Amino acid sequence: MSDTSSVAYGSHASGRSYLVEGGRYSGILSWLLTTDHKRIAILYLISVLALYFVGITLGVLMRLELLTPGETIVKAQTYNAMFTLHGVIMIFLFVIPAVPAIFGNFCLPILIGAKDVAFPRINLMSWYLYIGGAMIAVIALFTGGGPPDTGWTFYAPYSLRTGTNVTLGVFAAFVLGFSSILTGLNFVTTIHRLRAPGMTWNRMPLFVWATYATAWVQVLATPIIGITLLLVILERFFGVGIFDPTKGGDPILFQHLFWIYSHPAVYIMILPGMGVITEIIPVFARRTIFGYKAIAYSSVAIAALGSLVWGHHMFVSGQSYTANVIFSFITFLVAIPSAIKVFNWVATLYKGSILIAPPFLFALAFIFLFSIGGLTGLMQGALSVNVHIHDTYFVVGHFHYVMFGGTAFAFFAGLHYWYPKMFGRMYSQRTATLACTIMFIGFNVFYFTMLVLGLQGMPRRYYDFLPQFQMGHTIATVGSWILVTGLIIMFANLLMGLRKGERAAADPWGGKTLEWQIPSPPPHENFEEIPVIDRGAYDYD
């Protein structure tokens, strides 16, 4: 079954590894000025992970602060800045770029049999915009009136009036949006123009489908946040009055515009993760994916329907009841394509000859955690329930199940799955399994407690809490320690593998998609000869 010796489309003799062969420049410049999609993926990997560590540190510190009522380690205003920064970093700098910018860049051209993306230089530029945005965000912390304290949502009118450095923080998000747009634009064009001969739409690996749907959302939705944030800046400089209620502006319109982007952005975050899981499941079940077309089209359906449900963030904002009902209804509809994916993954596992390995375990953890995230999302989609749990820890628990349990676990799954391909070495699978188990336990101890705390009435973003929530906060904080222990073990293991791991074969997992048919790590231009595709992506039968 596991045909590890199949190196059909390129021999090991074909060119040097991309890690060695850098193109025109040498040394550090061969990385900083590279246009190789694989090297850009590594640049993203390093920078995204660096910022992820900052985000985690902030998260852990916040949990520590909430271990006891009142002041534990920081002052209230610092806490406000911390949850704002935690949100901005995790959303704009980690979750949105993690899967598309790292695995999308690394794998997408290879998966469709191309030598690079359509616009390699724009690809590099989008990384520089990412770095620029990150730097502006950091500068925003230390200049002006201090770090922004609005939360990552920058809601008007508070964002128009607070003395903290919102202007620069908002500008950082604007620049990051630009980076995201360019990545999306590049991927759409690449998928339309650079598929290898015979790589028809219905032969594309499903990760490519997911990335394609995501890229469209990136292109179409991101400009809305761009203009909204620009208007906040204009408002702060010139007092135009468009969102300012004292001048006739409607702050609820800010929320509309914000969520017209930010809800689809949730799907920018989760769709590529789903794509990664769809790649992993058939490989470790040794079965052709069940319901190829259903999964492919459900990606498009999620992207389309996901663009129509933003109003469910605003059920208690004062928007009209008609809008509430309509947005609630469409919200339930999004559950259908999401459930189609879950059912197809499970159906693929049925009667498979399953290979238990770290990528697969992370994928299973994803399915479990994402399902909880999705179902708690449905609870909030119901108008009556939403009123009660709005702005409580239930919401915080829910979106951490989706973003962390979903996207981040999919990211870890992808990292463990493509790691041997990216670096040509293998990490310790035993340690990775241990890390995955600890993280899974810590995650649920942490965030399931948050769901319970929310139902009990603990409001989100509060610095202090009433004594009756003490037990929940203690459990959640302990959970965060377990979770972080797992994360540390996981990353340490991956780092160790870079130096001491054994050499990986071209196809260590027995995958059938194109990336497993070229050497590990891939040569500079991926393929010596562009492959000709004559069958579907998951040909296990």
Place this chain on the structure above:
Amino acid sequence: MDESHTTSESSAIHRDDVGSRIGMWLFLFTELILFGGLFLLYAVYRYLHPQEFHEAAKELNVVLGAANTLILLTSSFTMVMSISYLGEGEKKKSLLALGLTIALGLAFLVNKYFEWSAKFHHGLYPNSPELAGRGQGDNLFYGLYYSMTGLHGLHVLVGVVLLSVVLIYIVKDKVTPDNFIVLDNSGLYWHLVDIIWIYLFPLFYLIT
């Protein structure tokens, strides 16, 4: 959805004009939606304050607005002519048409400058005491007027710079009759800026 255009186009350094144009169009969509957010705000505030918008729009100078419409439409025409000439190998005529386009773009900006100055002179600018003394609808109308025509003007300015660079490229034969995708794509950008104005003109100057 099956397209069979994929033959031998996958090399790292390759020329794919169709791909370049797809990329450009996708970029134009982002521009369209960037303005789209403002159009959304305009629609809502006009719906909420029909009478004030009606009155405020009367204050705008229709002649200046119409002149600018004429200028941009003409510049769009010279733009396509420039592309058409270059495709036929007529470099000089192409340069002339492109030069005209740039000049018209500048004329638009000059016109805009006078229009804005006049409004400032009457105390109609964001956060002005004059506007604060009026109704909220007026404030929103002028807020949107400055935001939208301002953002549009910025795009005209970017377009002028872009076209000037392409002009130099043509002079230096970096953009040639065999390879003028850069001119083509710049033209697309210029036309989009024109289309935005085609909507801005009636929405601010005419619907009274």
Place this chain on the structure above:
Amino acid sequence: MQHGQEHTLIKARTYTAVYGALLVLTVITIVVARMHLGRFSVLGALVIASIKAGLVLLWFMHLKYEKKIFFVMFVVAVAFLTIAIGLTFFDIAYR
């Protein structure tokens, strides 16, 4: 399918005709605005503007001569914007 120089060189006459139509439509839209059609004036202005935009898109921007996928993509983008504005009005109009 060939690629590279596949630009259809359309006669200057077509462009001139389109340009002329755009100017005529501009005059029409100003005249219509002077007729004080009340609530239909917005609709009228938007319809004329859309015809003008359509002319620019199809001929000046060559959408008429491009592959069909360009047109499909354009429709998707416009549909996204239209639906976003439309759904917002379920809030604004029923508040």
